[in-house]
Amino acid sequence: MLACELMRRGLVYVTADADLDYVARALASSPMGVVAVVDDNLTPIGIVTRSNLEKARPPVAAELGPIPEFLLQNRRKPVFRGNGKALADIMTTPPIFVPCEARLAEAEKVMAEHRLKRMPVVEGHKLVGVLLRREVAQALSGGRGDATLASLAREPTVLKVAQPEPDVCDIATAGDFRALVAAHERQIESERLTHHQAVMALREQRIRDLAALRLTEGAWRDMLGRARAAAANGLTESMLIRFPAQLCTDGGRAINAPDPHWPETLRGEPADVFRRWRNELRPRGFKIAAQVIEFPEGLPGDAALFLIWGAAT
Known part of the structure; x- marks a missing residue:
């Protein structure tokens, strides 16, 4: 099984200029427990989990010590506030990710070695989903024998995807080649438009969230x-x-x-x-x-x- 066959789509992502309060709300609503940070090309540049957000909280005064657990039970969690920190200050970067074509066994090795519970999946350079370690382990638990485990132990940890051998090129006409160039440019323009629309939708949603926010x-x-x-x-x-x-x-x-x-x-x-x-x-x-x-x-x-x-x- 390949990573793209098990990954979860619909991963929440933000750009690096997003404020921490917005990221905290996005993380709270994400069933995957992670928010990805991407650049303008939708390439992952960082990830944010609850442990990252804890870095932005003000430290508890040493003379007070931590709040006892029994006092925290059945209490609503306070609204997270970024305390002026930037997303780049607390996100985990560079992120470790795998290509769509990676085998689950290889992905599991990387997640185990880096102690990752979640790992982004990319197609080319673009973020397309996320793998959850528990789901990877469940998918592999019934299909690996001792021989498979032994072969994995000998494999390098760096993920490599075999590239298909190129087909023999049947040269037709220069016009056919120009048509290929035009098709490629249309594809690039379509991807650029799709990315722009996604960024604008994310920005508009962020503005709507901020407009509804009230001063405490x-x-x-x-x-x-x-x-x-x-x-x-x-x-x-x-x-x-x-x-x-x-x-x-x-x-x-x-x-x-x-x-x-x-x-x-x-x-x-x-x-x-x-x-x-x-x-x-x-x-x-x-x-x-x-x-x-x-x-x-x-x-x-x-x-x-x-x-x-x-x-x-």
Whole structure:
């Protein structure tokens, strides 16, 4: 049996610029327990599991020690927050993956040697699915004899897929060759369009999730705590929140202009942050500013809201 015959399709994947809060929600909803990180060509560049996310949690104070297990029973798990860390800081990279044509026995050896519970599967360079070690073991448990095990032990651990011998080329006409070139270009364009649509759909879903997100009291207190620490270090401003400019109803154009009506374009947590500033901090002399802080390919990327105190006027 080959990897492509047992792999699970529908693996959740994100690009490296996804924020950890979104990745945590995607991981929680994934029955496979893993989220893949891919580049613009859908090539795996990392994987994220629950153990990766634990690296982003703030450490428990040494004097308190871990929370006893009996206190955690029957309690809802707290909402995961990325604490400002980037996905690249916590993901496992480079990922170990196998081609579709790999035999299950070879895949099992690699998973055992690297202690992997899950392993991505690629077709060419593109991510197409994931193997679960327990399913691989179940598939192989009834069909391997001692002779098979002995032969596997002698095989190298590097996966190699035999390449088919090329057929004899029957040369027809140059026009036939040009038709082959045109067919290849159409295939490349079709793959590019499919990839672009997948990336756009993922981005739109991420924006919808962020627009529905609400500011919690704990997150607001964390923002104010960072601002106080910045002031203690001699700074006159502090970033309250960073978010994709696409979260704004106009894609961040009003913030970039700047247009005095930019607060009306905010959605989700940024809108809540602005309201908290207006209601609680503006009467105390604090100011707020919005700025687009990234311009990938010349377009607004991430934006941020800054709390400003500066000198008294």
